[in-house]
Amino acid sequence: MPITVTRLPIEGLFIIQPKVFGDARGYFLESFNERDFHDAGLTMRFVQDNQSFSRKGVLRGLHFQKKHPQGKLVRVIQGEVYDVAVDIRPGSSTFGHYYGLILSGEQHNQFYIPPGFAHGFVVLSETALFAYKCTDYYHPEDEGGIRWNDPELAIPWPLTDVQVSAKDAQLPYFTALQKEQL
Template sequence: MGQIQIEKTNIEGLCIITPTVHKDSRGYFMESYNERDFQEAGLDLRFVQDNQSMSQKGVLRGLHFQKQYPQGKLVRVLKGRVYDVAVDLRKHSATFGKHFGIILTEENKKMFYIPEGFAHGFLVLSDTAEFAYKVTDFYHPGDEGGLAWNDPEIAITWPELKGDYKGNAGSAGYTMEDGSPLLLSEKDELWLPLKESFTF
């Protein structure tokens, strides 16, 4: 052990992972994932797929989850800077509907572990960002779920984003601080708020 540091958050299961980075005049080296280190830290995980995306500034992806086949995710930024968010959707959790967010950058090299039972999304704060994540289950078409990114009940404060957080989940009326538009997919424009998506 010793290659990673684990920081717990105020929501059970969510944790921030900081790898040991070895730097010299040539650059740096780090282990982005080591099963033994993770297991010794109490994270006994089985990842089945690696994903990577590139997005421009103002792109907001989320808030996504899978309904019947929930995915745990280990996320990090390879290039650029994003604000990454997880929302607790575990029915019997004391923090159901609560969220936690963190800035992930190519400089801080932090990773964010999001277990099964959470919605996930991120906003790109740099000109472009390359985002990578490992998942504990495969993508299942037709099993997608989502929540409105600006649901006032969840009340995420997205950094560097200007707008009044009222109305539907659409991007109209929102811009980044430098005037860049907020960019959502057609699907992400239509997700409903938490109280309309979950009834117990």
């Protein structure tokens, strides 16, 4: 099989490792092949691709959409990030739990995050080119988020000196969010 799929301790999260064909010229890989994903039991449908470029210490997140939740297949093309998904599915046995891992252009690993999760990452390398596929379209009026440094979530971000957007710096804490939105 051209991909290896690893189920993670939080239901719905997967690490996907594509087969990489390398030689003296470089490498080739299929970052997504619907047939291979379906054969592995991953039947999600993607409708939008996004890409961002960031410098070391930039932290983006923790983001989600409220009424139009998106599943995301995330990967790093160049560089390295610490990537985090937080379960915000009411009624889930892992509600409020997170899973974090390093994604890198060198490892070619991918992380699938289903709808119902908040997502964010911090750049560990000098720069990072980050790409992701989404299962629903972006709706700007539907944005939601959780403060990256929420003490209740206690995510062990590997960098503490980070740059966040003004909008992300004002996101609510998880406890407040539960009362008003979830």
